[in-house]
Amino acid sequence: MSQQLIPGYTYGTHEVPRSPVTIEEFELLKQAVLFTDEDARHLQLSEKVLEDQVEAVLDVWYGFIGSLPQLLYYFTRPDGQADGAYLAAVRKRFAQWIRDTARANYDQSWLDYQYEIGLRHHRTGKNTTDHVNSVANIGFRYLFPLIFPVTITLKPFLAKKGHSAEVVEKMQQAWVKSLLLQITLWSQPYIKPGDF
Structure with missing residues (x-):
């Protein structure tokens, strides 16, 4: 699916606010999680490995989320029923997130979009992208x-x-490090000013 056809996917556009984390600060985070150029290469290798498996990966992840009521x-919706349209819209962006993660292109646009993703998880921006009435x-x-x-x-x-097996392990470890970095960035809206 073309990135332009993904509703709510605003990566690299003027709609995305600038991250309060600078590129220099992000480099320090990368050092803290031991993320190296080799990790970036293994993430990029994973893009080729996963390109025709994205929907199958999402089937597993959505099966997991759907099996746990707390997730x-x-x-x-307010009636307690899962909003299928909301889940479907998020799934399209989730598929693109897999591709974006695997590309390991850690420029300013990527850093800004991590901030946007964090806002979309937090009360400051949740539900606004898809115009839904949810938690x-x-x-x-x-x-x-x-x-x-x-x-x-x-x-x-x-x-x-x-x-x-060694290369597979390195790809997986690169994904672990990348997720640690991303979720740390997504956490910023949750943290009291001055504490992040």
């Missing part, structure tokens, strides 16, 4: 725990293209 809750805020406590199920369920997909 599905964040996609419900107003995703609980901070669920952001970091999702790193494990996302990356552990990704590994079998990374192994499907014939790469060695």
Whole structure:
């Protein structure tokens, strides 16, 4: 699907606010999680590995989210029922997020969009992109725990293209580091001013 056809996907546009985290500060975060150029190369390799598997990956992830009421809750309407249209809209952006993560293009536009993603999880921006009437805020406590199920369920997909076990492991570790970086950035709206 063309990026222009993904509703609410505003990466690289003037609609995205500038991140309060600078590129220099992000470089320090990368150092803290031991993210290297080799990790970036393995993420980029994963893009080729995953390009024809994105929907299958999302089937697994959506199956996981849908199986846990505490996660599905964040996609419900006031009547307590899951909003299928909302889930479908987010899924299109989620597919693009997989591609964007694998590209490992850590420029200002990417950094700004991480801030936007954080705002969309937080009460300051949740529900506005899709114009839905859903739960107003995703609980901070669920952001970091999702790193494990996302990356552990990704590994079998990374192994499907014939790469060695060592290369598959390096791709998965690069994804773990990238998610740690991204979710740290997404956390910014949740943190009191001066504490981030």
